[in-house]
Amino acid sequence: MTDSSRNSPLYPKSHLLAASGIAALLSLTLLIFPSSQVEAKKTLLSLDVESSASLSIDKDNDVLPAALVTTTADQSTQPSAGANQPASAAEAPRESLITVSRGDTLSSVFAKAALPADTLHTLLASNKEAKQLTHIKPGQVIQITRNAQGELESMSSRLSRLESVHVTRTAKGFSVKRELLKPSIRQSYARGTIDSSLFVATKRAGLSHKLALDLANIFGYDIDFALDIREGDEFEVVYEEKVVDGKVAGSGNLLAARFTNRGKTYTAVRHTDRQGNSTYYRADGSSMRKAFIRTPVDFARISSRFTNARRHPVLNKIRAHKGVDYAARPGTPIKATGDGKIILAGRKGGYGNTVVIQHGQRYRTLYAHMKGFAKGIRNGSQVTQGQIIGYVGTTGLSTGPHLHYEFQVNGTHVDPLSQKLPMADPIAGAERKRFLQQSQPLLARMDQERTSLLALNKR
Template identity: 60%
Template sequence: MAASGVAALLSLALLVFPSREVEAKKTFLDLRLDNPAEFHEPSQPHEPQSATDSPFAQIQPSSPDDEVVDEPEAIVEADPLSKELTVANGDTLSTVFAKVGLPSKTVHEVLSSSKDAQQLSRLKVGQRLVFQLTEQGELASLHSPISKLESIRIDRSDDSYVFKKEQIKPEVNTAYAHGEIESSLFLAAKRAGLSHNLTMDLANVFGYDIDFAMDIRKGDTFEVIYEEKTIEGERVGTGNILAARFTNRGKAFTAIRYTNRQGNSSYYTAEGESMRKAFIRTPVDFARISSRFSNGRKHPILNKIRAHKGVDYAAPRGTPIKSAGDGKVLLAGRKGGYGNTVIIQHGNRYRTLYAHMQGFAKGVRNGSTVKQGQIIGYIGTTGLSTGPHLHYEFQVDGVHVDPLGLKLPMADPIAKNEKQRFLQLSQPLMARLDEERATMLAMREQ
C-alpha cells in the first residue's frame, strides 16, 4: 500500500510539474500560437500577406525573382512632405490646415496675400486639397481641383503667397442627339442626353419661330449637332449648338451657327436667312398661356367686361422674364393695377410692357438699355393679380396688337460677301443631319 501511494504521488507530480523537455515543447507551441492567424488563416484578397509579417521571414532564403517582386513595395513610400486631404462636413480652412500641422498664422498669411486667395476659404464637402510642405514644416504650395476643367493653387514666393487659377483645356468634338416629344421638350431632351443648358439653347435658337408655351405637340422631333468637351475620353461639358432641326406640327425649322469675319456668331437657316427676328416670340420660357388677347374679356378681380390688351403667361413665382427685343427702358417701377412693371421702347415703332413682376433684374431701371433675351425681371403677383403670371403687351405705332398673331420683322441675312463661306460650313452640317437621321430610321426598322 505504501509503495502504491508513492507511485501515485510521483505520477501526480509529473502531471503538475512537467519535465524540461515537456516545458520546452510547450513554450515552442505557445510562441507559434501567439498569432494563430499568421499560420492557420489565409490572408484576405485585398490585404496580401507580406513576408516581413512572419517571425521566420529573416531566415527564409529569397530568390532573385522574389527580390524583383518585393523590392518596390518595400522601397516606395509616400512623400512625407506631401499631404492630401478631402474636405469633410464641418471643415474650415483653419481645421484643414491644422490637420496637416500648419498653424493658424499660415491661414492668415494665405488669405491676406491677395483678394483672389480668399476663394480658398469657400470649401466644399468632397473637395480635394493637396499640400506640399517644406522640410521646415511650412507651406510650400496648395493645389485644389474645383472642377474637371479648373483648379486653383497657392505657391510660396519669398515671404508671401501667389494665387492662380489653372484652366484645363478639354478636347472638343462634335456629337449628335435626337429626340421625340411625348409630354415636354425637357423630358425628351433629357432622354436624348442633352444637358439643361443645351436644352435652353435649343429653345432659344428656335424661339423666334416656335412658341414653346403653346406650339409644342406630341410627336414633334428635334435633331442637334453640338460641341462635346472631353478630357481623356471622359465627358466634362458641352459647348455650342452647331446645327439643329426642329419639326413642329410637321413643319421643319433648321438652324446653322455661323461666326462672321468680325467674330460675331448667330444662327441662320440653311439658305442663310437669319433665325433671329427683331423680337422673340415669347418673353417667358415654357410658361402656360392663361389668358389671351381679347377686346371683351371679363376681368377676374373687377368682375366686369374689360378689354385684355395682352397675353398672360402663368409660371411659378420667380421665373425669369426676358426682353422681347433690344431697346430702352421707359419705366421700371410701380404702375397702378399692373403692379411692378417694365415698359421698353424698341426703335420708333414698337413698345412692349411686362406687368405683375415680383421684382426687377439688376441694372434694369428708367433710361437703361437692354438686349434681346436679357432678363429684366421675375414672375410675381403684384397689382391686380390672382396668381403668379406675366401680363405681356405689344404696341405697334401706339396701337395694341396680339403678340401671338404678330408677324415678327426679320433681322439681316448673311452678308453677300460671306455667303459662300457660310455655305461651305452649312452644307456638311446639313449632310450630317440627314445622314444621322437616315441611320437612326434604319436602325428602328431592323
Template identity: 60%
Template structure:
C-alpha cells in the same frame, strides 16, 4: 498470366485543348473590342461626339502633310497594340506628375468642414491657416469650400506646408506654393477642346422630357425653342411624334464634357412641317440664325400696321383719357384713319384673341414667338378667316378700322409687348430680318450645306443601328 488492361487514350488530344483555349481567348477579346450592335445603338441615340468640319479639315491636312514628309503610310488606329517590349514597359511606367510622395496628403471636404478643420486633419496648426489666407488676396478662395471638393497638401520633412492645390471646376485649378518670400498664388485655366455633338429626339410626352432623353441639356433645349420660336409655339403647338435633330458645340477636357457652346444647326418637324436653322457668324463677327437657304429666322415687324394713317395719340405714361376724363397710361399708339381701313398683322404669329375685350372693343391679340405680342383694338370687324387659335402672316389683313369700345372716333389702338412689358412701338428697336448678304452667301452655303448633310447622315446611321 493476366495482362493489365491498356490505358484508354485521352478523349481530347493536348493540341486540341490548346487550340480550344486559344479560340476562347480570342472570342473574349473580340467581345471586348467589338461590343454588340444593341449597345452601339443605345450610344448612338444619345450624344455623339464629332469633330467640327473645320477640325476635320485641319486633321486631314495635318495627316496628309505627315505622310508626305515621311513617305510612309499613316499609323493604324490599332498601332498601340503593336508596341515593342521597350515601348510597353515605358508606357506602363507611372508619370512623374502622378507619383505621390510620403509627404503628400489629400482630404475631401465633408459637411461642416472649414479650412481650419481640414488643416487639422493633415497635422497643420491653426496659424498655418492664417498665414495662407494673409499671403494673397486671391488665397481666400481656398476658404470657399464645397462639399466633395478635394484639397491636396505637400509637406516638407518638418511637416510644414510647401504646396496647397485644389480644383475649382473641370476647367480651373488654384495653387499656393511656398518660396523664400512666402506663398505664391497661381491659377490655371484649362482651354477646352471644342467639338460638335449630334442628338436626335422624338417627342412622345413633353419637349423637355424627350430632349433630356435624347441627351440634350435643359439650356440647349431652351436655346432650340428660342431659335424656332417665331415659327413654332412650343407651349401649344407641340404634338406627339414631332422630332428634332441638333448639332451643337461641346467643350471637352481630357475626354470629359465640361460644358456646351451654341447650337450650330437644327431641324424641327412640327405637325408634319419641317423647319431648319443654321448659326452663321458674318465677317463683322455678328452671329444669328438663318434658314438653310439663307433667310433670317428672326421675323421683322411692320413698323406701321395701317397704311396712310396718321398718329392721333402716342405712347405715354400719363395721358388724360378722352372719355374717362382722368389720367391713365396710354400703353400704345393710336392711328386715325377712315372707318373700314384695313389693318395688317405686324408679323407672323398665332392669334390669341379675335373678339371683344372690354374698352378695347373688337380686338385681335397676336403672339409672335416667345418674346413679342401685339394688340389691335377698336376694330369695326375682323377679316375673313381670322379667329382665336389661328395663325396669321406678316402683312395679312386681320380687321378694319372702327370705333368699338371706348373710342371717340375711328382709329386703331396698337400695342407692342416685349416679354410681357408694354413698350413704345415707335421707339422700340425691332428685330431685323435681313437675309444673308450677297457678298457672304457663298461663305454661308459652304457652312450650312455640310451641316444639313451631316444631320441627314447621322440620322440615317442612327436609324440603321437601331434596326439591327
C-alpha cells in the same frame, strides 16, 4: 463524537504546509516558462506588427513600399487615429491628399492636413481671389503641401475636367492661379421626340441644359415653346463636344438644328462672319432672327391670354387683359424680347415691379409682377434681345407667380401671340458663299445620321 473532534483537520499540520509550498512553486514555474501555445500566439502577434509596419494599402488596394510609409517604434503599439480625426503637426506628412467629405469646410480640410488654425484667415486676407476657394464640394480632391515649419506651402485642386486651381506661398502672402485646360472639339449628333416637354426630351437625348436653351432660343422667333409644342414634335442637332483625355467635359456651340413642329420643319445653321460675329440662318441664307422673340420666359405655360373681356382675379371686375400671362416658378429669368431702351424700371401700381422697354419709334413692351430686377437694369439703360432683365414674382395685384407681358405698336396694345414680327436682314451677299460652304456639310451630316438611325430601328 464531540463537536470539536468533528471540526479537527484530517491531516497533520506539517503535511498541509508542504502541499501549499508545492502549489506556489508550480505557479511560479508556469509564469517563468510559458506554454508552447502562448509562445505561438506571441510569435503571430509579432509577425502581424512587423507586417503592418512595412506595408501600407491605399484606397485602390495598391501595396506601397515600406520606404513610403512613416512609422515609429511606439506607433505600432498605439491605437490608430480615426480616419476623420485631424492629425497633429508632428504626425502629419508634408504632403497630404484629402478627399472632401459631406459637411467638410476648407477649415476642416486644413485641420485634417495639420495646418495651423489661423491659416485660412491668412490665406483669405492676403488674396482677394482666395475667397472662391472656400466653395468646396464632396468628392473634390485637394493636395496640400506644408513647409518645414508646418505652414501651408502650396495647395492644388481640380475643380472640373477643364479647370484647376493652384495656391502658392510667396514673400507677400499667397498667389492664387486658375488653370483652364484647352479641350479638343468634336462634332456630335443627337435626335429626340417630344412626349411631354422640350426640356425632358433634350435631356433624354443626352443634351445639356445649355443646349436645350440654345435650341429654344434659335427657334423662338417662329415657335412659341409655351404654346405651340405638341406631342410627337421632333428635333435633331449637330453640336460641339469638349473632350479631355478621351472623356466628354462639356458642350460647345450648337452648329445646326432642325425642329419639326405640327408637321412643319424649321432649319437653322450657325454662321460666323469674317468679323467673328455668329448668327443663325435658315438653309437658304435668310435670317432666323426677328426684331422680337415670341416668348420672354423659357419653358413657361400660358395661364391667361390677351382679351378685351376678362374677370380680374383680384378685383373681381370685367376688364380688358391687354397682355399674356406666363405662369412660372418664382425667380425664373425674364428676357427682353427685343433690343431697346428701358424707360421704366420700378413700381407701377397694380403691375408691381415693372420694366417697360422702348424699341425704336413704333414698338414698346412691358413686363410686370417681377420679383426683382437683374443687375444693371435701371431707367435709361440699353438692353439687347434675350438679355435677362428680371425674375418672375407675384408683386402688385397678382394671385400667384407669373409674368404679365404686353406688346404695343404705335401706342396700341396688340396680342403678342398673333402679331406678325418684323424680320432681320438676310445674310450679306459677300458672306453667302462661305455660309453655303459651312452649312452644306452640316445639313448632310444630319441627313446621313437620320437615315442611319431609321434604318437601324427597322431591323
